[in-house]
Amino acid sequence: MDVYEAVRSRRAVRGFTDQHVTPEILQRVLAAASWSPSGSNIQPWHVYVVTGAPLAELKKIAVERVVAGEAWDDREFEMYPAEMASPYRERRAAFGQQRYAALGIDREDWEARQRAAVANWDCFGAPVGLFCYIDRHLGLPQWADLGMYLQTVMLLLRAEGLHSCPQMAWSQVRRTVADVVSPPDELMLFCGMSVGYEDISVSYSRTGRAPLDETVTFLPR
Numbered sequence: 001m002d003v004y005e006a007v008r009s010r011r012a013v014r015g016f017t018d019q020h021v022t023p024e025i026l027q028r029v030l031a032a033a034s035w036s037p038s039g040s041n042i043q044p045w046h047v048y049v050v051t052g053a054p055l056a057e058l059k060k061i062a063v064e065r066v067v068a069g070e071a072w073d074d075r076e077f078e079m080y081p082a083e084m085a086s087p088y089r090e091r092r093a094a095f096g097q098q099r100y101a102a103l104g105i106d107r108e109d110w111e112a113r114q115r116a117a118v119a120n121w122d123c124f125g126a127p128v129g130l131f132c133y134i135d136r137h138l139g140l141p142q143w144a145d146l147g148m149y150l151q152t153v154m155l156l157l158r159a160e161g162l163h164s165c166p167q168m169a170w171s172q173v174r175r176t177v178a179d180v181v182s183p184p185d186e187l188m189l190f191c192g193m194s195v196g197y198e199d200i201s202v203s204y205s206r207t208g209r210a211p212l213d214e215t216v217t218f219l220p221r
């Protein structure tokens with residue numbers, strides 16, 4: 001698979017089969033992804049790969065927590081600014097509308113939206129969960145390094161026939177994740193990532209993108 005095809009075919013998949021993902025594939029992908037760039041080559045990513053019984057336990061406890069309506073864990077970073085200006089606000093609203101429309105959920109049906117959201121903490125059925133941490137003393141540029149690393153992982157997964165869904169939702173139950181992976185104190189959870197083979201019976205709507213001239217300026221014009 002060439003890089004363009006990997007980029008084109010990557011999307012946030014929210015329905016996976018229980019097909020086993022071999023440790024060899026995960027090793028290969030994560031070893032290759034370690035060649036991602038980072039400022040001064042500090043490689044600020046820390047990833048926990050969780051499968052089998054520990055993942056089943058984590059999913060169970062997280063889903064139970066969310067279904068019971070327990071409060072989220074205290075935040076270590078804000079997922080989004082409280083007030084989002086245009087055009088981000090509109091793009092976010094359009095995403096929400098498309099996502100729930102694809103599932104046949106009415107925009108006003110808050111309960112149905114919640115039910116769909118709960119699937120996050122079941123890793124959308126995926127048999128592999130990656131939990132991506134960063135040292136809390138590092139700054140914004142290192143968070144960008146982490147993003148590049150995660151995208152590299154997701155593209156390499158495509159080359160292996162696998163799909164993924166990056167999930168900040170896991171940061172909302174970060175203490176439950178920590179109970180399972182026991183990270184050192186200096187690490188903060190950025191996101192989880194569900195990994196597996198796509199369940200093609202789950203309907204979805206492909207997200208769009210802003211026209212290029214909204215996000216890229218070529219000079220000279």
Ligand SMILES: Cc1cc2nc3c(=O)[nH]c(=O)nc-3n(C[C@H](O)[C@H](O)[C@H](O)COP(=O)(O)O)c2cc1C
Nearest residue numbers: 010011012014095120165166167168169170191207
């Ligand atoms: C850092 C990050 C966190 C995300 N968190 C979630 C999440 O918690 N749950 C979810 O369903 N999707 C999540 N997504 C997926 C985005 O909604 C998705 O990437 C975006 O809508 C674009 O769609 P696409 O990836 O299918 O092209 C996240 C994506 C990123 C990059």
